Amino acid sequence: MYSVVILGTGKIGSAIVKLLHHIGDYSLLVGDMDSQALDLLSKSVPVETFVIDVTDEAALSEKLQGWDCVVSACPYWLNTGIARAAAKAGVSYFDLTEDIATTKGIRALAENTPDGSIFAPQCGLAPGFISILAHHLCRGFEKLEEVKMRVGALPQYPSNMIGYNLTWSTEGLINEYCNPCEVISNGISREAIPLEEVEYFSLDGIQYEAFNTSGGLGTLCETLKGRVNNLNYKSVRYPGHRDLMAFLTKELGLSHRQELLQEILENSIPVTKQDVIVIFCTVTGWKNGHLQQISDARKIYPINFHGEIWSAIQLTTSASLCAVLDMYLNGKISQTGFLKQEEISLDEFLANRFGRYYLDKNSLVQQF
Numbered sequence: 223m224y225s226v227v228i229l230g231t232g233k234i235g236s237a238i239v240k241l242l243h244h245i246g247d248y249s250l251l252v253g254d255m256d257s258q259a260l261d262l263l264s265k266s267v268p269v270e271t272f273v274i275d276v277t278d279e280a281a282l283s284e285k286l287q288g289w290d291c292v293v294s295a296c297p298y299w300l301n302t303g304i305a306r307a308a309a310k311a312g313v314s315y316f317d318l319t320e321d322i323a324t325t326k327g328i329r330a331l332a333e334n335t336p337d338g339s340i341f342a343p344q345c346g347l348a349p350g351f352i353s354i355l356a357h358h359l360c361r362g363f364e365k366l367e368e369v370k371m372r373v374g375a376l377p378q379y380p381s382n383m384i385g386y387n388l389t390w391s392t393e394g395l396i397n398e399y400c401n402p403c404e405v406i407s408n409g410i411s412r413e414a415i416p417l418e419e420v421e422y423f424s425l426d427g428i429q430y431e432a433f434n435t436s437g438g439l440g441t442l443c444e445t446l447k448g449r450v451n452n453l454n455y456k457s458v459r460y461p462g463h464r465d466l467m468a469f470l471t472k473e474l475g476l477s478h479r480q481e482l483l484q485e486i487l488e489n490s491i492p493v494t495k496q497d498v499i500v501i502f503c504t505v506t507g508w509k510n511g512h513l514q515q516i517s518d519a520r521k522i523y524p525i526n527f528h529g530e531i532w533s534a535i536q537l538t539t540s541a542s543l544c545a546v547l548d549m550y551l552n553g554k555i556s557q558t559g560f561l562k563q564e565e566i567s568l569d570e571f572l573a574n575r576f577g578r579y580y581l582d583k584n585s586l587v588q589q590f
Contacts, residue, residue, distance in 0.1 A: 224551045225249045227285070227292045229276055229304060231259040233390070234318060234346075235295030237532060237540035241576060243267050244528060244548075251289070253282075266530075276300055286311035291547060293317070295540045297393055302327040302341065309335045310583075314548050318346040318539060320394055320437035323574065340550060342561040345543040347499065347535070348373040348455070350563050351580065356442060356503050356569055357564035359516050363507035365527075366450035371439065372423075372432050372502040374458025375535040376495050384467070385460030387494040389535045392484050398457065398468055398479040403435035404443045406453040411443055414454070417468045420463065425519060426501060432456035432535075433464045441562045458500045470557035495533040498523055522527030522580065537579055545577035 229240055231254040242248040244267075253274040254260050259561055260271040268427055276282055276296060284582045286292055286307060291314040294304045297460075298321040308315040310473040319325060325343045332341035352371050360366060377387040400414040420433045426454035426542065428544065470476050476483040522534045546566060551556045554570050571577040 223247055223249050224291075225251075225289045226547070227253060227289050229274070229292065230295030230297060231256065231263050232295060233533075233536050236263055236537050237261065237271060237295075237536050238293060238387075238477065238528075238544060240267050240293055240530075241529065241540055241544045249346060253285070255289060255421070267343045268356055276304055276307075276387045278468060279303050281545070282307040283310040284382055286313050289313050290551065291316060293319055293543065293547065294319075297391070298324050298397070299431045301378070303342075305331050305341060308341075309339070312339060314342070314550065316339045316342045316543060318350070318543060319343050320346070320349055320488075321397060321400070321470045322437055329560045330553040332544065335559070337558050339543065340555070340558050340561055342550070342563075344440045344563055346539040346544045347375075347501075347542055348438040349544075351444050351502065351538070351542045351571070352438060352455070352503065353440040354566050354568050355501070355518055355564040357445070358568035359414050359503060359505040359518060360446070360450075360507075363509055364515075365514070366446065366507040368452040368504075368506040369442075369450055369454075369501075370504045371442075371455040372458050372500070373438060373455075374430065374432075374500040376460065378496045378498050379494075380460050382491070383462070384491065385463045387477050387497070388487065389494065389533055390539070392488055393480075395487075396480050398435040398437055400480065401453070403434040403436045405434075405440050405455075406443055406447065406450055409448075409451050411447060417464055417471065419454075419456070420464055421430055422457070423502070425500065426563065429461055430458050431461045431464055432458045442564055444502065445562060445564050452511055458502070483540060495524055495531050495536075499534040499538050517552070520580065525579075541576045545571055545574040548576055551588065 233540040250269045252271045255275050256272050279459050292308045294301050295315040296321040301317050301319050301324050305315050326345045356371050375389045405414045414434045422431050435457040499522040506515045524534050
């Protein structure tokens, strides 16, 4: 029986709790500062809970003593403090952050922590699974020319001008749209401007646009530096979305008034569980003296999980973290210290009891 503390009872945190609980061999302790949210969760799944202010690192570290791992499903700006508490308690740490600065802080912490624990940020969909997939596709190339990573969490039935519904964290969405983007361009690592370098493509007869957003590459720029000429990550949306978001963030200056932007989005754009995850990754390079290309395209849809409808973003994000956690606790990930997502085997990930959701019967999976 593995013992895991989970912090945060939002959509993703609750999904992580339920996934681990229903598998049957996890002892769980769930913490949040909202006692009502904890009560609501415990009514749907019988787990032990506790009220905690995660910014009280001393109290959190004491609570973590003796547990195997801690999972943060909290907002990204809280994760560095949670990781410090984990390091002090000597427990392994996992999170979902897409924030570049937060990941760098956790990495620095891991490098100064004694061996024995693992620090695994970015365990979601993007960053997370997309890095595992992209790195897997790079295998066998003598020389890499281009790696293109495209991911979108989209409504199945767009019904507004922006072609979008809220499907996950609004704070995280704004963070992606407003912060610099890491890329490799003509062999040189640089920062790109968010919402720029728009491109268009079609998948299964549906038209999409894609543009720069922050954080989705994870640590791949470092891993592939010197090996690839061009590497980039872009978010996928329906055509027209980017122009409207650029108007809000740039022309109206709301990238500098993010609380107001969040209020506008959350009071104007409805949430939906009828979403679809679009994953499209293409690697171009040289094999046996010939320029070749390999692509992987996936669409993942909502599921009914024990009588509860889960959105596709809720499923993919929580399942990815649970897969990495489960692989670590079962010895499939043996290293300690800082874990790059691309160091994880795609084959072992997809064979995992949680990673299999990326191959669910409700999913459309194609490899070319």
